[in-house]
Amino acid sequence: MKAIQIFEPSQVKVVEIEKPCVGAGEVMVKLHYVGFCGSDLNTFLGRNPMVKLPVIPGHEVGAVIEVVGEGVPTELKPGMTVTLNPYTNCGTCAACRNGRVNACQYNQTLGVQRNGVMCEYAVVPWQKVIPAEGISPRDCALIEPMSVGFHAVSRGAVQDGEYVMVIGCGMVGMGAVVRAALRGAVVVAVDVDDDKLALAKEAGAAYVINSMAEDVHARMQEITSGYGADVVIEAVGNPVTYVMAVNEVGFTGRVVCIGYAKSDVSFQTKLFVQKELDIRGSRNAMPSDFRAVINYLKTNRCPIEPFVSRIIAPEETAEALNDWAAAPGKVFRILAKF
Numbered sequence: 001m002k003a004i005q006i007f008e009p010s011q012v013k014v015v016e017i018e019k020p021c022v023g024a025g026e027v028m029v030k031l032h033y034v035g036f037c038g039s040d041l042n043t044f045l046g047r048n049p050m051v052k053l054p055v056i057p058g059h060e061v062g063a064v065i066e067v068v069g070e071g072v073p074t075e076l077k078p079g080m081t082v083t084l085n086p087y088t089n090c091g092t093c094a095a096c097r098n099g100r101v102n103a104c105q106y107n108q109t110l111g112v113q114r115n116g117v118m119c120e121y122a123v124v125p126w127q128k129v130i131p132a133e134g135i136s137p138r139d140c141a142l143i144e145p146m147s148v149g150f151h152a153v154s155r156g157a158v159q160d161g162e163y164v165m166v167i168g169c170g171m172v173g174m175g176a177v178v179r180a181a182l183r184g185a186v187v188v189a190v191d192v193d194d195d196k197l198a199l200a201k202e203a204g205a206a207y208v209i210n211s212m213a214e215d216v217h218a219r220m221q222e223i224t225s226g227y228g229a230d231v232v233i234e235a236v237g238n239p240v241t242y243v244m245a246v247n248e249v250g251f252t253g254r255v256v257c258i259g260y261a262k263s264d265v266s267f268q269t270k271l272f273v274q275k276e277l278d279i280r281g282s283r284n285a286m287p288s289d290f291r292a293v294i295n296y297l298k299t300n301r302c303p304i305e306p307f308v309s310r311i312i313a314p315e316e317t318a319e320a321l322n323d324w325a326a327a328p329g330k331v332f333r334i335l336a337k338f
Contacts, residue, residue: 003119004314004336007054009046012321014314017056020123027076027126028067029084032137033311033335034118035060036321037145038170040111041328044321047262050112058118059086059110060333062140065129072126083140084117085128086110087284102151102284109284118314120338130290135297138311139304141335142171146293147285148258149175152233153183154289155282156256160184162230165220165248166205169196171307171332172258173235177203178296185231188223190216190244193329202303211244220248229253233282239265246271246279254278310334 001019006012022028040057042048061084068076076082089096089104096104110116132140149172158164164180166173169191180187181204188207189200197208209219220228228250234241237259245255246267255277272279296302309331312320317336324331 001120002314002338003056004058004317005054005056006040006043009053010044010322012044012318014317017119019121022067022069022123024070025072025126026069026123027065027072027129028069028121028123029061029063029082029129030066030121031061031063031117031119031338033062033141033337034058034116035141035145036324036334036336041321041324043112045325048112055111056115056118057111058116058336059084059112060141060144061086061117062137062335063122064137066121069126076126076129076131081132081135081137081140083130083132083143083290084110084122084124085130085287085290086116086144100286102286103281107284118336130287130294132294132297135294138308138335139297142304142307142333143290143293143297144285145171145333146175146178146296147289148172148282149177149233149235150179150289150292151285152176152235152256152258152282153179154286155280156180156231156233156254158183158185158231162186163188163224163227163250165190165229165232165245166200166235167191167232167241167245168235168259169193169200170235173233174200174203174307174332175293176233176235176258177205178302179292180231180233181205182296186223188220188229191329196329196332199303199306202306216244217248224250227251231256234259237261239263243267246277249275249277251275252277254280256280256282258282307332308335311337313337 089101093105164185189205
C-alpha cells in the first residue's frame with residue numbers, strides 16, 4: 001500500500017509498504033484524510049528532536065472502519081466514520097497512575113516517536129478508535145488538533161465571564177478560542193496575521209490583537225479594565241510569547257503552556273511570586289476532549305472551510321511542505337487525501 005515517508009530533512013517520498021493484518025482486539029481503518037501538523041513540518045525541516053528518521057508522519061485522522069477483529073465491541077462496525085486517539089500510555093507511570101494518561105511519561109505519538117498513519121490503511125487497538133458519525137472523514141482530520149486546544153482550556157479551568165487571552169491562532173489555538181468561548185469566557189485572540197484573527201473572531205473571540213501592529217499590553221489593559229487576563233493560553237512556542245503570557249496575565253491568574261519554545265526563555269521570575277501565578281503545562285488531549293470537539297462539530301457552528309488550507313495527493317507532499325515552510329502564518333491545515 002501507499003505511504004508518505006520523510007527519510008531525511010527536506011526529503012520526502014511516497015513508498016510502498018505492506019498492508020497490515022488485523023488481530024484480536026484490533027481494528028483496520030481505511031485512511032481518507034490525514035492532516036499535517038506543526039510537528040510534521042518540523043520533522044520535514046529537521047527541527048524535531050523527538051523524531052528518528054526515516055518516519056511515516058501523520059496523526060490527525062479522518063478514516064472509515066474497514067475490518068473489525070475478534071473481541072472488538074460490537075458498536076465498532078465496518079463503514080463507520082472515525083478518528084483516532086494517536087497517543088499511547090503505559091498505565092504505570094506517575095501520570096497514568098494519576099489518571100492523566102494524555103501526559104504519559106512514555107507516550108509515543110503516531111508520526112513522532114513511532115510511525116504514523118499517512119498511508120492507505122492502518123491497524124490500531126480498538127480502544128484508540130473514536131467514532132465520529134455525522135462528521136465527514138475530511139472534517140474528522142481536524143478533531144485531534146482542536147482537541148489539544150480544548151484540553152488547554154480545561155487545564156486552565158476557564159470559567160464563565162473570565163478574560164482568556166489565547167496567543168497564537170493556528171489550529172490548536174483556534175481550538176482554545178472555541179472552547180473558551182463555549183464556556184462563556186471573554187476571549188482575546190492574539191496573532192500576527194489578520195486573516196487568522198478574523199477567523200478567530202468568527203470562531204468566538206470577542207477581541208483580537210495583531211501583536212505586530214498594536215501595543216499588546218496597552219490593549220489588554222484597556223480590554224480588562226487594567227486587571228489583565230484571568231487565563232493566558234500560550235499556543236505558539238516562542239520565547240517572546242512565553243514572556244508575553246506571564247506579563248499579560250493578571251494577579252492570581254493562570255498561564256497554560258501548549259507550545260514548545262525551541263530555545264531558552266528568560267523570565268522576570270518575581271512576577272511568578274508577586275502575582276502568585278498558576279503556571280500549567282498542557283499536553284495532548286484526553287478522550288473527553290475528543291468527544292467535546294465532536295459534539296461541537298456536530299452543531300455545524302464551526303467555520304470549517306477556512307481551516308482546510310489545502311488538500312493534496314501524497315505525491316504533492318514535498319511541494320506542499322516547502323510552500324508551508326515559506327509562509328507558515330498562512331496555513332491552518334494541509335490534508336493528504338488517500
